[in-house]
Amino acid sequence: MSMPITCFVTSTNSISRFLSRPSLISRQKLRCCRSLRTTPRSSASRPINEIVQSIRSRETSASRLLDGALSRIEEIDPHVNAYLSVDVEDAQSQARRIDEQIARGKDPGPLAGIPISIKDNISTKGQPTTAASRILDGFTPAYNATAVQRLIDSGAVILGKTNLDEFGMGGSTEYSAFTETRNPWDLSRVPGGSSGGSAAAVATGMCMAALGTDTGGSIRQPASFCGITGFKPSYGRISRHGLLAYASSLDTIGPLCRSAEDAALLMQVMAGADGMDSTASKSPVPTFSAYLEGDLSGLRFGVVEESLASEVDTEVSNAVQNATDVLKSLGADVQTVSLPFLSHVTAAYYVIAYSEASANLARYDGVRYGTRAVDAQNSSDMYAQSRAAGFGGEVKRRLMAGTYALSSGYYDAYYLKAQRVRAALTNDIKKAFAAGFDALITPVAATPAFKLGEKLHDPVLMMLGDTFTIPANLSGLPAVSLPCGKTESNLPIGFQVIGEYMKDEVVLKIGHAYQQATLYHEMVPRAVEASVALSV
Amino acid sequence: MARQVVAFVNPAFVSPFLRGTSSLSAAGSFIVSRHIYDGTTPSSAARRCVHMSTTQAPQKKANQGRSKKSRGGSGKREKKSSTSPGLLRALQTYEPIIGMEMHVQLATKTKAYCNCSTKPVRTPNTNICPVCMGHPGALPVVNSKVVELAAKAGMALGCTIAQYSRFDRKNYYYVDTPKNYQITQDMNPIAQKGSLQLASSGKKVGITRLHMEEDSAKMQHEGAGAAGRLTDSTHSLVDFNRSGIPLIEIVSEPDISNGSEAAEYGQELQRILRYVGTSDCNMQDGSLRCDVNISIRPRGTTNFGTKVELKNLNSFASVQKSIDFEIERQANILDDGDAVQMETRTWDEKANETKTMRVKEGASDYRYFPEPDIPPLQIARETLEKWRKDMPELPSQKRERYQAEFSLSSYDAFLLSDDVTTAQYFEDSIEAGADPKQAANWIMGDITKVLKNEKIGLRLCKLTPKNLANMISLIDNGIISGKIAKDLIQELVLKGGVPSEIVDERDLKLISDPEVIREIVAKVIEENPKELSAYKDGKSRLFGFFVGKSLAASGGKGDPVTTNNVLKELLDD
Numbered sequence A: 001m002s003m004p005i006t007c008f009v010t011s012t013n014s015i016s017r018f019l020s021r022p023s024l025i026s027r028q029k030l031r032c033c034r035s036l037r038t039t040p041r042s043s044a045s046r047p048i049n050e051i052v053q054s055i056r057s058r059e060t061s062a063s064r065l066l067d068g069a070l071s072r073i074e075e076i077d078p079h080v081n082a083y084l085s086v087d088v089e090d091a092q093s094q095a096r097r098i099d100e101q102i103a104r105g106k107d108p109g110p111l112a113g114i115p116i117s118i119k120d121n122i123s124t125k126g127q128p129t130t131a132a133s134r135i136l137d138g139f140t141p142a143y144n145a146t147a148v149q150r151l152i153d154s155g156a157v158i159l160g161k162t163n164l165d166e167f168g169m170g171g172s173t174e175y176s177a178f179t180e181t182r183n184p185w186d187l188s189r190v191p192g193g194s195s196g197g198s199a200a201a202v203a204t205g206m207c208m209a210a211l212g213t214d215t216g217g218s219i220r221q222p223a224s225f226c227g228i229t230g231f232k233p234s235y236g237r238i239s240r241h242g243l244l245a246y247a248s249s250l251d252t253i254g255p256l257c258r259s260a261e262d263a264a265l266l267m268q269v270m271a272g273a274d275g276m277d278s279t280a281s282k283s284p285v286p287t288f289s290a291y292l293e294g295d296l297s298g299l300r301f302g303v304v305e306e307s308l309a310s311e312v313d314t315e316v317s318n319a320v321q322n323a324t325d326v327l328k329s330l331g332a333d334v335q336t337v338s339l340p341f342l343s344h345v346t347a348a349y350y351v352i353a354y355s356e357a358s359a360n361l362a363r364y365d366g367v368r369y370g371t372r373a374v375d376a377q378n379s380s381d382m383y384a385q386s387r388a389a390g391f392g393g394e395v396k397r398r399l400m401a402g403t404y405a406l407s408s409g410y411y412d413a414y415y416l417k418a419q420r421v422r423a424a425l426t427n428d429i430k431k432a433f434a435a436g437f438d439a440l441i442t443p444v445a446a447t448p449a450f451k452l453g454e455k456l457h458d459p460v461l462m463m464l465g466d467t468f469t470i471p472a473n474l475s476g477l478p479a480v481s482l483p484c485g486k487t488e489s490n491l492p493i494g495f496q497v498i499g500e501y502m503k504d505e506v507v508l509k510i511g512h513a514y515q516q517a518t519l520y521h522e523m524v525p526r527a528v529e530a531s532v533a534l535s536v
Numbered sequence B: 001m002a003r004q005v006v007a008f009v010n011p012a013f014v015s016p017f018l019r020g021t022s023s024l025s026a027a028g029s030f031i032v033s034r035h036i037y038d039g040t041t042p043s044s045a046a047r048r049c050v051h052m053s054t055t056q057a058p059q060k061k062a063n064q065g066r067s068k069k070s071r072g073g074s075g076k077r078e079k080k081s082s083t084s085p086g087l088l089r090a091l092q093t094y095e096p097i098i099g100m101e102m103h104v105q106l107a108t109k110t111k112a113y114c115n116c117s118t119k120p121v122r123t124p125n126t127n128i129c130p131v132c133m134g135h136p137g138a139l140p141v142v143n144s145k146v147v148e149l150a151a152k153a154g155m156a157l158g159c160t161i162a163q164y165s166r167f168d169r170k171n172y173y174y175v176d177t178p179k180n181y182q183i184t185q186d187m188n189p190i191a192q193k194g195s196l197q198l199a200s201s202g203k204k205v206g207i208t209r210l211h212m213e214e215d216s217a218k219m220q221h222e223g224a225g226a227a228g229r230l231t232d233s234t235h236s237l238v239d240f241n242r243s244g245i246p247l248i249e250i251v252s253e254p255d256i257s258n259g260s261e262a263a264e265y266g267q268e269l270q271r272i273l274r275y276v277g278t279s280d281c282n283m284q285d286g287s288l289r290c291d292v293n294i295s296i297r298p299r300g301t302t303n304f305g306t307k308v309e310l311k312n313l314n315s316f317a318s319v320q321k322s323i324d325f326e327i328e329r330q331a332n333i334l335d336d337g338d339a340v341q342m343e344t345r346t347w348d349e350k351a352n353e354t355k356t357m358r359v360k361e362g363a364s365d366y367r368y369f370p371e372p373d374i375p376p377l378q379i380a381r382e383t384l385e386k387w388r389k390d391m392p393e394l395p396s397q398k399r400e401r402y403q404a405e406f407s408l409s410s411y412d413a414f415l416l417s418d419d420v421t422t423a424q425y426f427e428d429s430i431e432a433g434a435d436p437k438q439a440a441n442w443i444m445g446d447i448t449k450v451l452k453n454e455k456i457g458l459r460l461c462k463l464t465p466k467n468l469a470n471m472i473s474l475i476d477n478g479i480i481s482g483k484i485a486k487d488l489i490q491e492l493v494l495k496g497g498v499p500s501e502i503v504d505e506r507d508l509k510l511i512s513d514p515e516v517i518r519e520i521v522a523k524v525i526e527e528n529p530k531e532l533s534a535y536k537d538g539k540s541r542l543f544g545f546f547v548g549k550s551l552a553a554s555g556g557k558g559d560p561v562t563t564n565n566v567l568k569e570l571l572d573d
């Protein structure tokens, strides 16, 4: 409870990272918030809704909640490295504002006082937004992403920005230009990615929820690696305005939370049309909470045959099997379904994602913002040098591949063909839903969290990890990653529920029903606690 | 009043299963509630011009072709008409193949994909926001007015308007392009397959396509040496006020055969687009920009020659002159057995010649692909019908009608329909009862003359069409003379007033009482005895002298016919 400050002094990595970056946390600030520390864990497993109630009823306050989160950060983040920046002062003034509103009898909204972290590829006004790339080192946006703005408008306190694979390109958060986030369940392992920072932050109670982005599994896979709930909404359900685009036709913003119930609350606030994004859907936003109640009788689930094939870790497939048994016990009709195109999706996904990325990241040229090479002799040298210095290896690999795929003479063979595979896959899935299935079930990933560095130098291996998550992106479907067990070596396992387009509420209902019947989502990582204790 | 104008379908999915045609129901706009950017500048540096180091200088290659210019009379060229001997000779041997690409800034209040104003401002980087600056995470949202103006322009050019069209990204790195790609239309342009008829010859020039896109930022190259050449500049300033201003690009078929046809094509296009309100089409301000593709081939052959692109043509005169120059230049090269180089050339007004701007090294690969941030555009049939109904009568239609309905000459019809304001003025005066021919004469003659002297446009003319009709009827009814009208016209044009009232107030009515006129005429004859005797001696031409004197003596009010009759009577008795 009263841990000495030494952990900050000794774990220099995190602190120096904070100090080297502008307007970020300082040691003094951390000290002063330490003294106000509350019991950190107490609120972590309670539904956000309940916590909001206790803030509204002034049982606790936004400021106390924030201090709890800040002290968790102070205590744990040096070991986990989930954050790229934490704006303590700004967060504190947000929390004070919420408390003042409540004192005046005003309701700040359904997320009153809830500290939420934002993946660092989502625009936050006045807080750095780097996409974990050197090319945006020091960049501070002029506007909030629509999703962030809607959180703020609902009373949330924006706490800080979390680490990721540079521009979301990766599945381990190792491709961050700034730091390596660790899996709180086993610090020698990756948290998954690309929303690894967000997943690790939520798993360790360094915030109550976080935003991530999901282009091919970047919310769901780290959620499963860290033992939390990660929801990827239907394409267009949440505005992408302010999301630093990786692959525009695949990118989605979504919540990483403790539970499906919490995810539903965040979805309620963020979903809906946006005049700043014409790909944001105009279809009405359902009342998510209304869908949470009730069992699963009458629902039919299809376990995707191909996803339980031999290359899937047996501990994983067993856990998924157990999860389907739970779903059956809740009244659902569970059968198997085949998606023949599944084997092609990875290749198609990468062609589409890289192609779009090659144009999306063209704007990072050092002309208007970001890092510019200083001694270039002409504009093309300036581009080449700025980008060579600004982008990491994985980003460069993907941009070059995407540029190639769009080149004249190759467009038909790659981009067009990939779009055809996409259409065929979508058709496969459409058929499954037409045949009466309400949701599809797969593991989230074939394995639990892998070791740091294990796949770092084998990008192809890293890519193949996304096979089960990619279909929901290619077809724009809502999908949730739910914790459903642990391996013998104490690593969380997750399974995925994929729903019909724009039926996000059904997916969350299934998740909630499952979590009402199980306790996997309340698992908390011990490894990080042990490390904290050791360093004391 | 909610009215469906334009609907989008989601581009991400080909399959209708995921999202069908979703339509928007915002009044007059498919942008339901655009956030307005709160005015904060994207970065403090953005207020100023964005500085960058040396621009990439266009390669300078030996001015091929021109190096041979000293040969055979095509050296320094004097200002030439389209039929210089050199050109005639070239045209005898070679067939020019000419196509035009026009870029037209649309007359919208806001930019193509964001809410920034399109109003010209002096201070650089003031009309900017994260979208038109290409800031991280900013997304384009199509301005519905852009779609409307583009579709209407397409209709006016007889194009087929696509009910389904799509935006694409054109990828290239250049400092004036903030996203380093331009949002344009490649595979599915909004309009295709139209034509434009040249009034002089009746020739139809095909319109291949018309598509929507966005303008680039303005660059200012600094630090150039004494030569002022781009090559020597040390750095460039970039002003993003123009970035994202909506454009349409109109591409013609290579149906044009010489400079004057090209100029006529351009002028007619300008006229049409002004008629339908697409743009003010001002070449000086760059709201109309004209690029020319030109190649020549020996007459009778079918293979195309090497294409040269002409850019930076800021008047139709330069369009004409540069093309005619180019025909001759290319002919000279081919005559010498050399090959024309594929390149972009620019028109040097002072030197009266085209000059190499940059040499193309292989075709550029723009890596077009569908813009994933903008769903495909679907325009409802009813919307298209409504826009078609809004279509005004076009210049060519007016010209025909003026000739048929008002028996005007083709020249008069052409002049009167040259711009909408004049045509409207003309038609309004006819509406008010004026005789068409007289109205035409007044408008093209005295009214234009007064306006020109004062350097003002017809819009500021204080003589309303109704009062012009009033004035013409005063003449027709013999109430005033044409002379009185001519005397009054300056005042009417500049100050206004009702002619019939002015005539009453100032007692300017014609005197048609023969007795009164007889008095005046008698006095004139009496006062000019020398002329009288000369007349009597057979100098009958002096009759005119007496008419003039008599009319003048009446203060221009004497009825000319009566005056004539009375004079005849008195002189010849």
Ligand SMILES: [Zn+2]
Binding pocket: B111, B114, B115, B116, B127, B128, B129, B130, B131, B132, B133, B244
């Ligand atoms: Zn703008």
